[in-house]
Amino acid sequence: MGLTWLSWSISIVKGFSRLSSHHNRNHHWDVPKGHLAVYVGEEQKRRFVVPISYLEQPLFQKLLRQSEEEFGFDHPMGGLTFSCQEDVFNQLTAILHTF
Numbered sequence: 681m682g683l684t685w686l687s688w689s690i691s692i693v694k695g696f697s698r699l700s701s702h703h704n705r706n707h708h709w710d711v712p713k714g715h716l717a718v719y720v721g722e723e724q725k726r727r728f729v730v731p732i733s734y735l736e737q738p739l740f741q742k743l744l745r746q747s748e749e750e751f752g753f754d755h756p757m758g759g760l761t762f763s764c765q766e767d768v769f770n771q772l773t774a775i776l777h778t779f
Contacts, residue, residue, distance in 0.1 A: 714732055714733075716760065718730060719759055726766055743762050743764070
Protein backbone atom coordinates (compact mmCIF):
# COMPACT_ATOMS: atom_id res chain seq x y z
CA MET A 681 0.00 0.00 0.00
CA GLY A 682 2.83 2.41 0.82
CA LEU A 683 4.40 2.24 -2.62
CA THR A 684 1.03 2.59 -4.33
CA TRP A 685 0.19 5.59 -2.14
CA LEU A 686 3.57 7.17 -2.90
CA SER A 687 3.12 6.66 -6.66
CA TRP A 688 -0.38 8.14 -6.45
CA SER A 689 0.88 11.12 -4.40
CA ILE A 690 3.69 11.80 -6.86
CA SER A 691 1.30 11.72 -9.82
CA ILE A 692 -0.97 14.20 -8.03
CA VAL A 693 1.95 16.51 -7.31
CA LYS A 694 3.10 16.32 -10.94
CA GLY A 695 -0.41 17.28 -12.03
CA PHE A 696 -0.46 20.20 -9.62
CA SER A 697 3.01 21.23 -10.76
CA ARG A 698 1.81 21.45 -14.34
CA LEU A 699 -1.31 23.32 -13.26
CA SER A 700 0.70 25.64 -11.05
CA SER A 701 3.19 26.44 -13.80
CA HIS A 702 0.31 27.54 -16.04
CA HIS A 703 -1.26 29.70 -13.32
CA ASN A 704 1.83 31.26 -11.83
CA ARG A 705 5.00 31.09 -13.92
CA ASN A 706 6.74 33.74 -11.79
CA HIS A 707 7.15 31.38 -8.82
CA HIS A 708 8.47 28.38 -10.75
CA TRP A 709 12.10 29.42 -10.45
CA ASP A 710 12.14 29.55 -6.65
CA VAL A 711 11.15 25.91 -6.12
CA PRO A 712 14.36 23.89 -6.05
CA LYS A 713 14.54 20.45 -7.58
CA GLY A 714 13.17 17.86 -5.15
CA HIS A 715 10.71 20.31 -3.56
CA LEU A 716 7.16 21.48 -4.11
CA ALA A 717 5.20 24.58 -3.27
CA VAL A 718 2.13 24.34 -1.05
CA TYR A 719 -0.30 26.98 0.15
CA VAL A 720 -1.31 26.97 3.80
CA GLY A 721 -3.88 28.90 5.77
CA GLU A 722 -7.52 29.01 6.66
CA GLU A 723 -8.28 32.40 5.11
CA GLN A 724 -5.06 34.06 3.98
CA LYS A 725 -2.95 31.49 2.11
CA ARG A 726 0.81 31.57 2.58
CA ARG A 727 3.19 29.76 0.24
CA PHE A 728 5.69 27.23 1.62
CA VAL A 729 8.30 25.19 -0.23
CA VAL A 730 8.75 21.69 1.20
CA PRO A 731 10.84 18.66 0.22
CA ILE A 732 9.02 16.00 -1.81
CA SER A 733 10.29 13.45 0.71
CA TYR A 734 7.40 14.65 2.91
CA LEU A 735 5.07 12.75 0.55
CA GLU A 736 6.27 9.51 2.14
CA GLN A 737 5.36 10.62 5.66
CA PRO A 738 2.00 9.52 7.14
CA LEU A 739 1.36 12.94 8.73
CA PHE A 740 1.79 14.72 5.41
CA GLN A 741 -0.29 12.06 3.65
CA LYS A 742 -3.10 12.80 6.10
CA LEU A 743 -2.95 16.48 5.09
CA LEU A 744 -3.05 15.42 1.43
CA ARG A 745 -6.18 13.33 2.01
CA GLN A 746 -7.87 16.19 3.87
CA SER A 747 -6.96 18.59 1.08
CA GLU A 748 -8.36 16.19 -1.51
CA GLU A 749 -11.62 15.90 0.46
CA GLU A 750 -11.95 19.67 0.74
CA PHE A 751 -10.72 20.85 -2.65
CA GLY A 752 -10.63 17.76 -4.88
CA PHE A 753 -8.27 18.54 -7.72
CA ASP A 754 -9.44 22.13 -8.16
CA HIS A 755 -7.11 24.01 -5.85
CA PRO A 756 -7.85 27.75 -5.81
CA MET A 757 -4.19 28.75 -5.59
CA GLY A 758 -3.12 26.57 -8.54
CA GLY A 759 -1.10 24.25 -6.29
CA LEU A 760 -1.56 22.07 -3.25
CA THR A 761 -3.63 23.96 -0.71
CA PHE A 762 -3.92 22.98 2.95
CA SER A 763 -6.66 24.64 4.93
CA CYS A 764 -4.98 24.49 8.32
CA GLN A 765 -3.42 27.09 10.58
CA GLU A 766 0.12 28.10 9.67
CA ASP A 767 1.44 27.35 13.16
CA VAL A 768 0.04 23.80 12.93
CA PHE A 769 1.72 23.36 9.53
CA ASN A 770 4.99 24.73 10.93
CA GLN A 771 4.81 22.24 13.81
CA LEU A 772 4.14 19.42 11.38
CA THR A 773 7.08 20.34 9.16
CA ALA A 774 9.33 20.63 12.20
CA ILE A 775 8.38 17.07 13.13
CA LEU A 776 8.87 15.83 9.55
CA HIS A 777 12.24 17.57 9.34
CA THR A 778 13.57 15.24 12.05
CA PHE A 779 12.86 12.11 9.94
